[in-house]
Amino acid sequence: MQKTMAFLQQFQQETKLTEAWLRNRLQQIEQRGEFVPTTEELVYGAKIAWRNSNKCIGRLFWRSLHVFDARAYVTADEVFEQLCAHIAFATNRGKIRPAVTIFDEKRVRILNHQLIRYAGYEVGDTIIGDPHSVSFTKQCVNLGWQPQYGAFDVLPLVIQIDDESPKFYTIPHELILEVPITHPVYNFEELALKWYAVPMISDMALEVGDILYKAAPFNGWYMGTEIGARNFADTSRYNMLPVVAQLLALDTTQQATLWKDRALVELNIAVLHSFKQQGVSIVDHHTAATQFALFEQQEQEQGRDVTGNWTWLIPPMSPATTHVFHQPYNNTIKNPNFLSLPKKTS
Numbered sequence: 001m002q003k004t005m006a007f008l009q010q011f012q013q014e015t016k017l018t019e020a021w022l023r024n025r026l027q028q029i030e031q032r033g034e035f036v037p038t039t040e041e042l043v044y045g046a047k048i049a050w051r052n053s054n055k056c057i058g059r060l061f062w063r064s065l066h067v068f069d070a071r072a073y074v075t076a077d078e079v080f081e082q083l084c085a086h087i088a089f090a091t092n093r094g095k096i097r098p099a100v101t102i103f104d105e106k107r108v109r110i111l112n113h114q115l116i117r118y119a120g121y122e123v124g125d126t127i128i129g130d131p132h133s134v135s136f137t138k139q140c141v142n143l144g145w146q147p148q149y150g151a152f153d154v155l156p157l158v159i160q161i162d163d164e165s166p167k168f169y170t171i172p173h174e175l176i177l178e179v180p181i182t183h184p185v186y187n188f189e190e191l192a193l194k195w196y197a198v199p200m201i202s203d204m205a206l207e208v209g210d211i212l213y214k215a216a217p218f219n220g221w222y223m224g225t226e227i228g229a230r231n232f233a234d235t236s237r238y239n240m241l242p243v244v245a246q247l248l249a250l251d252t253t254q255q256a257t258l259w260k261d262r263a264l265v266e267l268n269i270a271v272l273h274s275f276k277q278q279g280v281s282i283v284d285h286h287t288a289a290t291q292f293a294l295f296e297q298q299e300q301e302q303g304r305d306v307t308g309n310w311t312w313l314i315p316p317m318s319p320a321t322t323h324v325f326h327q328p329y330n331n332t333i334k335n336p337n338f339l340s341l342p343k344k345t346s
């Protein structure tokens, strides 16, 4: 209850409501026996949760978050419909709009890591697709989903209501915007790479006061390094650096030629180039760091302490070329916030 008290106090102060309003609101909650946020309180809570997300470099735009109150939709079909609406709204033909959709915290679960993500398949001792998705893909197949054994098969949405068995839904392909990866100079078409346009995280919980919304999928746009320096580059993901090095005819016989670093830079140039060419929102890690510096300045001007998680805020490529690398961050966890849910070891 005291997390709720603190939240409503913050809401009252930041939206300049009176003390009388606060006393009245707390009385209502006492009488009702539980805190059920108004839509206005929920919208505010979601925006502050983003502002408090210590691992997020993109927080400058926290005020412009679009918040959809979907607490009234409690059947799997209705939830699927709301998720499709979120995907279409957020994608916006490439001009991505940051949004969050909030479902009933007691009844709705979404089992996907992200609303749009590629399947992973273990075939013999090789893996096709995204290795990160192998276990979730098996879960989908067990529910009756047809595996296609491709490297870029979009997984179904898996929705669970109460204790019913989870249901899977195929996302209409016209809702899925993807970007083929090309390069301004080198022939990246040969690698047949593509990535989906919109990152939409669906396995984190939105905490507002003492309420935990376990189904509150949120999206922004990508920072290029997420795709170019991690999803395509990690040996435990698509492991493309050796292939890019070959395309660029780099000398890979010794590490000291820094062939991995050259391949990494060209792969990240290709990602930024491709998204921009297709008119899909994306930010490079230098611009993102500059925007974050503006966020830090704004927060100080508003008299708020900026909190952050240094290890996540530094980009995975050329981190020391950003200001973030050269200063410490206070990693205090404020409320409201987005929290990682413990993985269900099923």
Ligand code: HEM
Residues within 6 Å of the ligand: 046, 050, 053, 055, 056, 057, 058, 059, 061, 065, 098, 099, 100, 204, 218, 219, 220, 221, 222, 223, 226, 283, 288, 312, 338, 340
């Ligand atoms: C608008 C563009 C945005 C950009 C460019 C951006 C960028 C990022 C990046 C690069 C990360 C680190 C991800 C990783 O390394 O895996 C991150 C983390 C995070 N972002 Fe943002 N973000 C944006 C919008 C948002 C929005 C709209 C929300 C929520 C409303 C949000 C909440 C978070 C959270 C909670 C994390 C930590 C995730 C975790 O703990 O696993 N971000 N962001």
Ligand SMILES: N=C(Nc1cccc(CNC[C@@H]2CCCN2)c1)c1cccs1
Residues within 6 Å of the ligand: 199, 200, 201, 218, 219, 220, 221, 222, 223, 226
């Ligand atoms: N640009 C984004 N990236 C992002 C944000 C939060 C979480 C994630 C996924 N993080 C997990 C991955 C997988 C291992 C390390 N990173 C990506 C956004 C996703 C949703 C809103 S912004």
